Amino acid sequence: MAPENGNGKKYRVIGTRPIRHDGVDKVTGDARYGADVHLPGMLHGKVLRSPHAHARIVSIDTSKAEAHPSVRAVITGADLPGGIGKPSHAAVHNILADDKVLYHGHPVAAVAAINLHDAEAALDLIDVEYDVLDPVMDVRDAMKDDATLLHDSLMTSGIGEESDKPSNISQHFRHEHGSLDEGFTAADYVIEREFTTAMVHQGYVEPQNATAHVTPEGRVTVWCSTQAAFGVREEVADMCDIPLSNIKVVPMEIGGGFGGKLFVVLEPLAVLMSAKSGKPVKMTMTRAEVLQATGPTSGSWIKVRMGAKANGKLTAAEVVLAYEAGAYAGSPVSMAAMCVLAPYLLEHVRIDGYDVVVNRPKAGAYRAPGATNAAYGSESVIDELAGMCGMDGVEFRLLNAVKEGDRRADGPVYARIGFVETLEAAQDSEHWQTPLGEPSNGSTSRGRGIASGFWFNIAGNASATLTVNADGKLTLIEGSVDIGGSRVVMAMIVAEVLGLEAEDIHPIVGDTDAVGYTDFTGGSSTAHKMGWVCHEAALKIKAEVVERAAKMLEVDPSEVTYHDDATLTASSKPDDKLTFADVAAAANGTGGPITADYSKNSGGAGPGFATHVVDVEVDTDTGKVEILRFTAIQDVGRAMHPSYVEGQIQGGAVQGVGWALNEEYFYDDKGLLVNDSYLDYRIPTTLDVPMIEAVLVEVPNPHHPYGVRGVGETPIIPPVAAIGNAIADATGKRMYHTPMNPGYVITRLLG
Amino acid sequence: MAKKRIVSFNVNGEAVEVLAEPRESLLEILRDHLRMTGSKEGCNNGNCGACTVILDGRVVNACIVLGVECEGGEVTTIEGIASADGLHEIQRKYLEHAALQCGVCTPGFIVATKALLDANPDPTEHEVRERLAGNLCRCTGYDKIVRAVLDAAETMRGEAG
DSSP: OOOBOTTSOBOSSTTSOOOOTTHHHHHHTOOOBGGGOOOTTOEEEEEEEOSSSSEEEEEEEOHHHHHSTTEEEEEEGGGSTTOTTSSOOHHHHHHSOOSEEOSTTOEEEEEEESSHHHHHHHHTTOEEEEEEOOOOOSHHHHTSTTOOOSOTTOOOEESSOOOSSOOSEEEEEEEEESOHHHHHHHOSEEEEEEEEEOOBOOOOSSOOEEEEEEOTTOOEEEEEOOSOHHHHHHHHHHHHTOOGGGEEEEEOBOOOOTTTTSSOSSHHHHHHHHHHHSSOEEEEOOHHHHHHHSOOBOOEEEEEEEEEOTTSOEEEEEEEEEEEEETSSOOTHHHHHHHTTTTBOOSEEEEEEEEEEOSSOOOOOOSSTTHHHHHHHHHHHHHHHHHHTTOOHHHHHHHHBOOTTOBOTTSOBOOSOOHHHHHHHHHHSHHHHSOOOOOSSTTEEEEEEEEEEEEOOOOEEEEEEEEEOTTSOEEEEEOSOOSSSHHHHHHHHHHHHHTOOGGGEEEEEOOTTTSOOOOOSOTTOHHHHHHHHHHHHHHHHHHHHHHHHHHHHTSOGGGEEEOTTSEEEETTEEEEEEEHHHHHHHGGGTTSOOEEEEEEEEOOOOOEEEEEEEEEEEETTTOOEEEEEEEEEEEOSOOSSHHHHHHHHHHHHHHHHHHHHTOOOOBOTTSOBSOOSTTTSOOOOGGGOOOEEEEEEOOOOTTSTTOOOOOSSGGGSHHHHHHHHHHHHHHSOOOOBSOOOHHHHHHHHHO | OOOOEEEEEEETTEEEEEEEOTTOBHHHIIIIISOOTTSOOSSSSSSSOTTEEEETTEEEEGGGSBGGGGTTOEEEOGGGTSBTTBOOHHHHHHHHTTOOSSOSSHHHHHHHHHHHHHHOSSOOHHHHHHHTTTSOOSSSTTHHHHHHHHHHHHHHHHHHO
16 A cells, blocks of 8 residues: 555555566666677777886886777877876876876776777787885874875865875864763763774676767767766866767666766776777776776774763763775765764764875775764664663663754754654564574574664755657656666656556656756665656646646636546536546647656755664684674655665665675785685675565655655665674674674684 | 687577687677677676576576587577567566666576576575575665565466466
């Protein structure tokens, strides 16, 4: 049965589970992803990458590669308008190095040849002379006064320490209110713990790819795998110095992103080589290149000190977050700082954040960037404090949970939020109320863990166009890249407004020439912002259909009623009934085609909270951890299409399981990545996880027409801490590091 | 470089003949020569299963089979799962259960599911997980995939019975 909205109105389509429109293409192999693009005469491009973690480029000689009979274009940083020796920004140097290489895999040059194998062979013909420097791989090492510097001109910005001395610390900031002294003095229990988390990758199954075609007149088309088609257009314009409107970006179906496909890595290179050769150029990354040189998320060092009264009331919290930004400034530490204490009401708080460059790939965004690391620290300490106070994890959190009107630790005041509801749902769950059960054998022990998480969710710019077809169906062109089923939601919204079925709407994702500007698919924003725009566009269609029906019935439009079943009647002519399809069929004769477009920069994103409960079994001989049961509870605002809401929660939870137990970048002592394959960078398989029970709590966002909050990111925040807490419950030993792989766990058990 | 060779085999019941370099994989033959791009490349070293096809009754990763090894063989790809009558039950169940998000791993999963259910029409949840452990999905957490496969198995048993 369809749910009710905040006004008590029953939805007809929202909350149901129609088949996604792009589904048939995806189960038959017909769906076209970026790597499936094939153009006549196209060349294949490959990138020459740094074999060193940190080195100065002394010279690059491309002459032998250029002389290769199959090669049609070779480029280096000197070919980028913002590249070598020119004033520019980090993003440019990250896709093609300036005078230094800053991580293993950093692009140095690129080649386009008539086939892929010859392009690869030509890379070997490029001579690069390097002056190899010491690598700086760890955030704490990089912060030391005598650390080797990545950038000669990088100074620390932020509080109280503006200096003219270069540093690897690009930024130090602080959120503070109340008095830590007062808060900790009032506490009966105070604990301080340190945590380290390894750098991890989004692990999307489709590697980055881009195909570019530049015509002799300078018109550019780029087909690629991106979460941000309009962002690619801006970056290509900027980096290649091409007028924005000369560029069309065609977002192909995208094989996963999770934040990792927000920024370009290949597109400008393909464009430059197409311009140079006069041919279309296609580039695809290997899995090794994806792991070496895209945008994974930060490893981190975190310190959390918290105090509580014996009755369980938190009194103060002090957090230090130091995040690896990779080769260029810009880790997600600022977001981590806003999230780390967000679920709890605290009077006395200090949060320090450090953004630190190291010789690793430039950190990108990964699903709730920064928040998972931070929650590992704070939620582990919360769990330990709860135990000291003799309370269970739900009781302790309920006592301290933020509610509407409370102030988040870093300042903003919450509107209506559903954190308490997620805790109550956890408490009421069959999982929480069912005993753990006996261990499998004498060398295993079982434990249960719980943790919560907060994520902002965002909104933003979105555009869509609706066209009514003569058969009474509609075509919807929307600007949001569909990364996991959002098209069907947009169709459902249009159907809801117009009294039609989701199947009556044909939703397609437009290219950048076909639809108005739309911000990236990310930040859990798509259902919020694009949903709102589709709602408004459908209302415009509805109003126009009323006008046309009035003409057809020869009455004043004010007499016409548009009924929920997509029929229209006039009060003065109760026997003359029109359908939506009747009006559509007559449109060309009643004033012309019926279309509507709508664009909006929507605000009012609704914060998301999640609480996860996990049972584990730890093999105390080997340190191996098995996930026995997993329940993921989340306030989703409104579950527009519950199957895809559950799916995002289940997927996020399992990414969290991988982060907790397996995944890490492993660099040798020279700073070279040694696990650059799916075999060695091991993401969870079917055998590593049980069914994931997704529990949807719906506390509608008061600032959205359907109550949407956003879903995708929040579910990756609690799992790492929840699993750490479960292992502690099973073994009596607290976890302070990710991954909690057998080696680490057994070391803790023996220590 | 070794000379190109003619490779003759069947794809989804149709005879094909391609002129291939000995170093080219079956995946390159399918995608680049035959333009059958339903089989996906996720890793090109046999770890992700996005290019899963059935070769002479065995489930293989097309990226680590050489094209020349397929001489005289019978290959089933994702393009051969549906028929003129419509989608295969497995494909229907993946859609009903929303067992895909980005969809790039889906062709490999569906082919692997077909091979699994051909060999074992009544698998347990564990057997499904074991037989699909060579296929990576980063979006779904596998829950809805496993449910879709179990449901497809049940429906197909009903039809067969």
